[in-house]
Amino acid sequence: MITWPLFGEQFYNEKLVIDVLRTGAAVGAKEWAGMHGDHVTLKSEAIEKAITRIMVGVEADEKRSRARKLGETARKAVEKGGSSFSDVNSLIEELRRHRP
Numbered sequence: 001m002i003t004w005p006l007f008g009e010q011f012y013n014e015k016l017v018i019d020v021l022r023t024g025a026a027v028g029a030k031e032w033a034g035m036h037g038d039h040v041t042l043k044s045e046a047i048e049k050a051i052t053r054i055m056v057g058v059e060a061d062e063k064r065s066r067a068r069k070l071g072e073t074a075r076k077a078v079e080k081g082g083s084s085f086s087d088v089n090s091l092i093e094e095l096r097r098h099r100p
Contacts, residue, residue, distance in 0.1 A: 023067040025050040 017024035027050045054060050077084040 021066065021070060023063050023070065025053040025063075 014024070014026065018026055027046045054063055076082050079085060
């Protein structure tokens with residue numbers, strides 16, 4: 001995933017994808033653009049460099065491997081018996097118990 005901060009939420013998503021999950025590459029923008037006409041200008045060289053980082057080489061292979069493992073974990077979580085599946089069912093049951 002190539003990221004750059006456009007709006008507040010995407011800035012935090014960028015931090016998650018790059019710093020925590022380590023599955024993306026930033027294009028070099030250091031500030032986020034607001035929703036009222038602000039914009040970030042990116043040079044094509046920065047975009048090319050970011051794309052190359054996630055497409056070619058050992059670092060790219062590692063990012064793809066981490067992304068694959070995260071995908072598998074997410075799929076298991078939402079399958080029957082998975083943690084997210086169980087948590088949602090628990091929430092539904094709790095809400096049903098408090099229904100008038």
